Amino acid sequence: xxxxxxxxxxxxxxxxxxxxxxxxxxxxxxxxxxxxxxxxxxxxxxxxxxxxxxxxxxxxxxxxxxxxxxxxxxxxxxxxxxxxxxxxxxxxxxxxxxxxxxxxxxxxxxxxxxxxxxxxxxxxxxxxxxx
Numbered sequence: 001x002x003x004x005x006x007x008x009x010x011x012x013x014x015x016x017x018x019x020x021x022x023x024x025x026x027x028x029x030x031x032x033x034x035x036x037x038x039x040x041x042x043x044x045x046x047x048x049x050x051x052x053x054x055x056x057x058x059x060x061x062x063x064x065x066x067x068x069x070x071x072x073x074x075x076x077x078x079x080x081x082x083x084x085x086x087x088x089x090x091x092x093x094x095x096x097x098x099x100x101x102x103x104x105x106x107x108x109x110x111x112x113x114x115x116x117x118x119x120x121x122x123x124x125x126x127x128x129x130x131x
Contacts, residue, residue, distance in 0.1 A: 001124065002029040004095040008071065008111055009120035015095065016071040016114065018105065025071055026080075026099040027059060027090065030124050035061035038090040041083040043100060048076045050103075052110050057100055059090065072110045074103040 007015040013031035017024045032038060040060040050056050050070040057068040080099050082089060090098035115123060 001033065002095065003117045003121055005117050007095070007117065008114035009117070009123075010069060010071045010114055011123060012069045014068055014071045016111075018072075018108065018111065021104060022077065022102055023072060023074065023105045024099050024102050025056075026094055026101075027068060028120070029094045031066075032091050032094045032098070035059060035063060035066060036091075037062045038087045041087050041090065041100065043079040043083065044076050046076050046079060049106075050074065050076075052107075052113070068100065071114055072103075072105045073107050074105040076101055076103045078102040 004015060004017070007017045009015055009028065013028045014025055015028050038059055038061050042058040044050070044056050050073065052070055052073045054070050055067045056070045059066050059068060079101050082097070083100070092098065
C-alpha cells in the first residue's frame with residue numbers, strides 16, 4: 001500500500017494535498033484496492049461548494065459503490081475530466097493521475113482534524129486487523 005507523505009488523510013480514506021491556496025483530493029491507494037476495479041466516478045461541478053465531511057463524489061467499482069467525503073471545506077475549481085473516460089486511473093495512480101478534484105479551501109485549520117501519513121497507516125492497519 002502506498003502512502004503519500006505530502007498528504008493529510010480522512011478516516012474515510014480520502015487524501016488531500018495543499019499547495020499554496022489550492023488543494024487536490026482523491027481516494028487513497030488503500031481505498032482503491034478495497035474497491036478493486038473502478039468503473040465510474042461521479043464528480044461535482046466546478047463552482048460547487050462543500051463543507052468538510054460532505055459527500056462530493058461517488059466511486060463505482062465492479063464490487064460496490066462508495067461515497068467520497070470532502071477532507072476540507074471549499075469551492076471546487078477543477079475536476080479530473082479524464083476519469084469520465086478512464087476511471088481506471090484511480091486504480092493505477094491514486095495519488096497522481098487518479099486525483100478527483102482541485103478546490104480552494106475555505107478553512108485551512110481543518111487540516112488539523114485530518115490524519116498525518118503515519119496516523120493513517122496505523123488507521124489502515126487497525127481496519128485490516130478487523131478493528
